[in-house]
Amino acid sequence: MKKDKVKIGIYELTGCAGDALLILDCEKELIDIFSAADIQSFAMAKSDNIDGPLDIALVEGSVTTEREIEEIKDIRQRAKIVVAIGLCATVGGIQGRYKPHSVWEADYKSVYGETEMTHTKPIQSQPIDAYIEVDYYLPGCPIGKDQFLNFFTRMLGGNPPEKYPQPVCVSCKHNENDCLLTKGEFCLGPLTADGCGAICINHNLPCVGCWGPIEGANYTSEYHLLKEKGFDPEFIKKKLANFSGTKIGKLIESIEKERP
């Protein structure tokens, strides 16, 4: 393998491995991917993995054990650029759903009791930027093929990836869907990053927010709107929190008191 190729490592922490699988599923482009870059580590795809210096590390999954804290710190230390890929790495994922720490502890106890963990100590799940600095974020649950290939090609050329600042409503309207929210359904499109092309609404299902929140998402207005449409406040808060990760969760707790 030539020396001057961009050295890339693809890593999985706690998650469903959907993002790594998505990369592997780019069947038509796999040869191009592997010949354009020097893939040093990719546990799902190969066994001769090297944990050396990297130009770019792609990290999927959230940090859920003490060992993963060490792992992510090691990756950061070896890589010039770290990219969080997928919902779990970017905002925490379903396992990183916001909960006060005391509630998490109680939940943990009720599931595992006093069982002693010998392998590594489990901790409350967090997105990777709770422990290290992240250079770029690639949202998605999982990330999309076109999105990944676009990102990958840009990075190879030394260009930063596109951001995903627009809500799902943008693609939804471009596809001329009937707005489910105005019809009184529970749609989180206005709060959610658009990268899926509004695939759920295209199939007449409301958006549950799986791509995670956009910056500046107006939780307060959406919350009151859903309340006015007859949804129960506790139900709304739970659904809002599902894919919103650790950071936005606090806002949901205080949504009724706070002004936007």
Place this chain on the structure above:
Amino acid sequence: MRIVKLHKSNLMSFLEEISQESELWAPVKKYEDKHIFKNIEDFDQIDLDYTRTILPPKKLLFPPSFRMYEATPKKFHADFSHISKKTLFGVHPCDIHGLLIMEQFFKQSYEDPYFSEARKNLTIIGHSCWPDEHCLCRSTQTHIVEEGYDLFFTDLDKNYLVWIGSSHGDDLIQLKPDIFDEDVTEKDIQQFMRWREERDKAFQSEIQFEAMPDLMELKLGDSVWEELGEACLACGSCTSVCPTCNCYNVRDNPVLGKEASDITRCWDACTLENYSAVAGGENFREKKSDRLKLWYTHKLQAFISKYGKPACVGCGRCVATCPVDINIKTVAQSLQGEKVDAFWRRLNQEVTQ
């Protein structure tokens, strides 16, 4: 301008004739109460009993996303492959005015080749309509058309009166001259006048657009903008559906394994947060209230000062679309000091309680 008559039973054969020459696009029912303009494969799909489509006809001239060119470091190839010969049948007057405003924009100082090429390839056949509770086109004076179409069909019971608006429109008539009747009778004219009068009376919404530039100026510092900004979801829907919104973004999509990049143009919206973001991480309209102010200044003030008419054609799409009821009607009502029944107002009352 010439007016001829067509018996309704001959409409489909006329459209079939047209579809031999170009793609035929017409309103089709997509949902129980919502229509879209669609490329017609089956003539039975055409449904003229509609008020407004979800997206306006701008999507035919300027699709939500298309490839402008393929670029390599040394050269680029313009790509016009998304453009084809199309006939759009069933366009209402407000949308014809919307297309005229679009044309004015894309041709003003630098002629946009993509728009012009698509426009050259588009035949516009208008159709009369009946207002619902959201239609505002009488207030904007866009409820009737004098230009901007090749043919215009007015539905009078058994017949259509057909206005011929261009020489191309005349050519279309010549495709099947025997089905068109040159003899428009006094009875037809009387029927048309009655229809016009009744339609004028059917409008349920009204806005004083003449007063808007001054009201906008006087109320730019009003607290209503903050109130609107707090409710706005920044979803961009109002902008996507508005027939006179024309902003776009240009994206660079490199192709793996090739030196080339696909440069695509896609709709952008000033109501979205990233619209006013610039290099260096600055955003000069970060606040939703500022973005809404911009939108409404464009519709209700700036365009009027420049062109003497509002950049709103009264189609009512923003009224039917915005999830939190921020639309030309409620905003104008509020500027006029009238009572407003809208979620954005109720939200403000609830949160400040």
